[in-house]
Amino acid sequence: MNDAILALDKVTKTFGHGAATVHAARSITFSLHAGRALALVGESGSGKTTCARMAMREYIPTSGQILYKGRPIEAAKADEIARYRRSVQMIFQDPFASLNPAHTIAHHLRRPLKLHRPDVRGSQVDATIRELLQRVKLDPDIVAPKYPHELSGGQRQRVNIARALAVQPEVIVADEPTSMLDVSVRLGVLNLLNEMKKEMHLGLLYITHDIATARYVAEDIAVMYAGQIVEWGSTAKVIDNPRHPYTRLLLSAVPDPDVRFDDPKARLQPREVAEIRRRSAAQVDEIVEIEPNHFALAV
Numbered sequence: 079m080n081d082a083i084l085a086l087d088k089v090t091k092t093f094g095h096g097a098a099t100v101h102a103a104r105s106i107t108f109s110l111h112a113g114r115a116l117a118l119v120g121e122s123g124s125g126k127t128t129c130a131r132m133a134m135r136e137y138i139p140t141s142g143q144i145l146y147k148g149r150p151i152e153a154a155k156a157d158e159i160a161r162y163r164r165s166v167q168m169i170f171q172d173p174f175a176s177l178n179p180a181h182t183i184a185h186h187l188r189r190p191l192k193l194h195r196p197d198v199r200g201s202q203v204d205a206t207i208r209e210l211l212q213r214v215k216l217d218p219d220i221v222a223p224k225y226p227h228e229l230s231g232g233q234r235q236r237v238n239i240a241r242a243l244a245v246q247p248e249v250i251v252a253d254e255p256t257s258m259l260d261v262s263v264r265l266g267v268l269n270l271l272n273e274m275k276k277e278m279h280l281g282l283l284y285i286t287h288d289i290a291t292a293r294y295v296a297e298d299i300a301v302m303y304a305g306q307i308v309e310w311g312s313t314a315k316v317i318d319n320p321r322h323p324y325t326r327l328l329l330s331a332v333p334d335p336d337v338r339f340d341d342p343k344a345r346l347q348p349r350e351v352a353e354i355r356r357r358s359a360a361q362v363d364e365i366v367e368i369e370p371n372h373f374a375l376a377v
């Protein structure tokens with residue numbers, strides 16, 4: 079916990095009031111470390127984006143603390159907050175909406191350099207843009223002069239990654255970065271994030287509804303349902319030995335080549351699924367340690 083770049087400590091976020099209160103995040107605790115990735119996994123509505131927005135300081139927690147290098151960000155001075163904002167960069171789900179159609183790719187990368195990299199000036203700017211594009215495995219000669227609509231979804235997401243890297247962040251928050259991409263290019267983007275994490279010692283928060291992809295990028299995993307993290311720890315341990323019924327439910331939705339789809343035993347009955355959801359939504363404070371670095375809420 080001590081060497082974490084960014085940590086959420088018992089963070090809660092509610093929306094609305096009275097009977098209409100939504101508990102979007104309930105006592106969320108996790109930390110991000112240099113050169114490591116945490117996969118935050120859960121179906122739509124489980125509270126993943128709320129956690130991401132709190133980490134980005136777009137939402138202020140209802141209770142609990144966000145810690146930057148061990149210190150509460152709430153108590154930080156303006157210059158520290160500015161450093162934090164630069165240090166934590168986001169990659170969004172929609173690679174189409176996040177680029178301005180009126181500007182070239184070079185322009186998109188020049189802007190963050192101008193704003194945040196006083197060390198890069200004059201002819202260094204174009205050289206840095208070339209380096210950034212090469213880092214994300216795009217050919218600068220071809221891509222830099224192009225407009226967003228001339229690129230594929232996968233290429234655009236690579237540009238978004240390059241843009242995030244331009245400001246030399248310590249943490250990247252990637253909220254479902256491949257869910258709007260063609261299946262054929264998803265793995266390439268995940269592998270790229272994995273490489274960036276290792277080579278640039280980035281802390282990565284990889285948000286996904288697809289638990290099967292967590293293995294490609296994340297050493298650690300947190301499975302979320304109804305605003306709670308229900309199971310967490312080493313990705314391999316959680317996926318190989320899931321303990322919480324909701325984690326098992328998520329894994330049962332992943333196609334298994336050994337199970338025939340027409341096998342009636344292969345699928346949970348709707349009644350069983352509803353029962354798992356009902357039990358998993360209850361507020362639970364008791365934590366079970368299943369093995370070292372593998373925990374779940376008691377059910």
Ligand SMILES: Nc1ncnc2c1ncn2[C@@H]1O[C@H](COP(=O)(O)OP(=O)(O)O)[C@@H](O)[C@H]1O
Nearest residue numbers: 093100102120121122123124125126127128129
């Ligand atoms: N700005 C908001 N105002 C009201 N409710 C919100 C807001 N953002 C999220 N929620 C609610 O919080 C819950 C979690 O949403 P979200 O964090 O977007 O989940 P996920 O990213 O896992 O799909 C949902 O019930 C959602 O409707």
Ligand SMILES: [Mg+2]
Nearest residue numbers: 126127128253
């Ligand atoms: Mg979301």
